[in-house]
Amino acid sequence: MPEMVLLGDEAVAMGALHAGISAAYAYPGTPSTEITEFLIQNSKKNNGPTAHWCANEKTAYEAALGVSFAGRRSIVSMKHVGLNVAADPFMNSAIVSIHGGLVLVVADDPGMHSSQNEQDSRYFADFARIVCLEPTNQQEAYEMTREAFSISEKFQIPVMIRLVTRLAHSRAVVQLSDAQPENKLGKAPEPNSWILLPSNARNQWHGLLNTQKEMQDLSEKSPFNPLKLNPGFKEFGVITTGLAKNYYLENLPDLAEQPSHLHISYYPFPAEKIRELATNVDKILILEEGYPFVERFLRGILPGGMEIIGKESGDVPPEGELNPDNIRPVLGLPSHRGSKQPDIQISNRPPQLCAGCPHADSFNALKMALAGYEKSMVTSDIGCYTLAALPPYSAIETTVNMGASIGMAKGASDAGYFPVVAVIGDSTFLHSGVNPLIDAVAYNTNMTLLILDNETTGMTGGQPTILPSSRLEQVVLGIGINPEHVHLINAHRKFDEENSKILKTEIEYKGISVIIAVRECVETAKRHKRKGGQA
Amino acid sequence: MKYDVILSGVGGQGVLSVSAIIASGAMAEGLNVKQSEVHGMSQRGGAVYTNLRLSDKTIYSDLIPVGGASLILSMEPLECLRYLDYLNPEGQLLTSSNPELNIDDYPDLGTLLGKIRSLRHAQVIDARKLALEAGSGRAANMVLAGAASKYLPLNAETMEDYIRKIFQHKGDKIVEINLKAFHLGRRSQ
Ligand code: SF4
Secondary structure, X not given: OOEEEEEHHHHHHHHHHHOOEEXXXXXOOOOOHHHHHHHHHHHXXXXXXXXXXXXXXXXXXXXXXXXXXXXXXXXXXXXXXXXXXXXXXXXXXXXXXXXXXXXXXXXXXXXXXXXXXXXXXXXXXXXXXXXXXXXXXHHHHHHHHXXXXXXXXXXXXXXXXXXXXXXXXXXXXXXXXXXXXXXXOOOOOOHHXXXXXXXXXXXXXXXXXXXXXHHHHHHHHOOXXXXXXOOOOOOOEEEEEOXXXXXXXXXXHHXXXXXXXXXXXXXXXXXXXXXXXXXXXXXXXXXXXXXXXXXXXXXXXXXXXXXXXXXXXXXXXXXXXXXXXXXXXXXXOOOOOOOOOOOOOOOOOOOOOOOOOHHHHHHHHHHHHHOOOXXXXXXXXXXXXXXXXXXXXXXXXXXXXXXXXXXXXXXXXXXXXXXXXXXXXXXXXXXXXXXXXXXXXXXXXXXXXXXXXXXXXXXXOOEOOOOOHHHHHHHHHHHOOOHHHEEEEEOOHHHHHHHHHHHHHXXXXXXXXXXXXXXXXXXXXXXXXXXXXXX | OEEEEEEEEEOOOOHHHHHHHHHHHHHXXXXXXXXXXXXXXXXXXXXXXXXXXXEOOOOOOOOOOOOOEEEEEEOOHHHHHHXXXXXXXXXXXXXXXXXXXXXXOOOOHHHHHHHHHOOOOEEEEOHHHHHHHHOOHHHHHHHHHHHHHOOOOOOHHHHHHHHHHHHHHHOHHHHHHHHHHHHHHHHOO
């Protein structure tokens, strides 16, 4: 059998390729980006299957739905908060009768390595009443992705693969199996199942609820939910989900007895198996990477007298990631000892804008423009420029979700605040900034929008933005802003003085104005230069 | 046999490529390998580290437990201390002496290096100097890979093969420089 060294993300991508996908869609987002990067490289090399970056996660999801409607298999990938953006097509896609297999990969980020929250996507799978698979290593990531396509077509539902950062970005050897061909092209046989008029939608919802029992039965039988009983040891049993299993197994050799153990990686979870485990033990310890998702249900499944310990009971850390060390206390094991720190202060080294980054110069100009005001407000967004929240810049005051800077600036201005500036990157603007700008234009809101156009999606490693930088101005003008209040400036410190004057004038203008600060990200510029040199 | 390594440094220093050379060498020698990497926000000039685990048995956790690492290999002196908790009290610490001064409150370098040298099993290498001697300051991470090769449960030849492989598209000259840097590191005391 051939084998490859793959990141968890790449193992998912290989699984999708070998499951015969015809298309892949995504918006870049750590820790999911490498899935689609891998598929784009593959597509260039092998002339397909299609792999595209999209404007945002919602449009990516909708494209995948189109592939399914046409009978073929597709994969759509995003980070956890991306699913909030794609929630509308996602929730409704559970109701249609999926035709070509549709797999949604969501990479959660417990510990918030590169995200604004640590929401657990298993809740979304449960909310939509679909199947979710959760691999614990690269091999499973490959196999479960393949399996997910079969389950998707069997139950006519989208299937979610839930990854977390530590698996997405960890590399190991994966054994591959034979690839299967693409599905034949052909529309979904019952067209009504895709027209969610209330009368159809009621039927479809009824159908989905009826399938729950089958999904549940499969869960009870699934080898993805292995139960190992040890009738000789009753003191406590263990349930693990996700990577918690690895950390548990890492510590198992240190335990005097091997507790009965159920691992869950197929949801809806196997209630019968949980009950079976419970009849064999006096207490259940539950270790989950993410929210106490199974734990909260357990309290309804098991008889009242059963003691359950986990995150809800306060015995397992409820925030951040689990790791091999922070589950030792609840297993009754002593902490490991490491080497001792010498007595010297280890200063923090937070991430920062690269030397020469165009954003740094734009923030400089903005600070100069705002210097004369007693008070001012700068809302901002998600990207490298979020780092301007830290010293020495301390230039932005909000970062909430993709595109929020513009809507929030409108709200603050409506509330009477002046001056208000929204700062957003080009890629984030095209992701979810255009719609709130339409709102601001409709009411000629007194605010200034500064678009930092570095001609790339910088934070995730320099993917191309969905539209070339040269078209950004036309997009803005097309919404109907007075062209006199739209400016292109060069984001270079040479022009700080001049740029700050333009900003100041537009801040003073009583209406919506847009300033686009253009200069390429120094990282991608380096890469382009190297490539150019070779050609 | 198990051998856990923490590689540390600052985003942009090539922590990942050194990690990849060791990982590929280990795989070529038939070991199981897990390499947990850092992508995204912290890569922008922040503190980065990878967990590299080698074993002839199944490796479960991608993360190394406290006190589990046999080696800390650091591209930067301050960064080698950040993860010291994870180093086994008998483990080896190997770091470059060249600081990345991209923060304001960097401790006094002399004091810092003194503290590191006073630790048990610590080796401090002027990786930049040896890299320049090999022909390019950019090969500092290969100097460190070479120094690490003295401790790793791997044949140096396997790692050299891989160095040839990854640099071959850049021409013979670059391959030579990187191999030389590797050897200088390996011979360093
Ligand atoms: S990657 Fe590009 S946009 Fe991001 S901080 Fe560096 S130079 Fe700036």
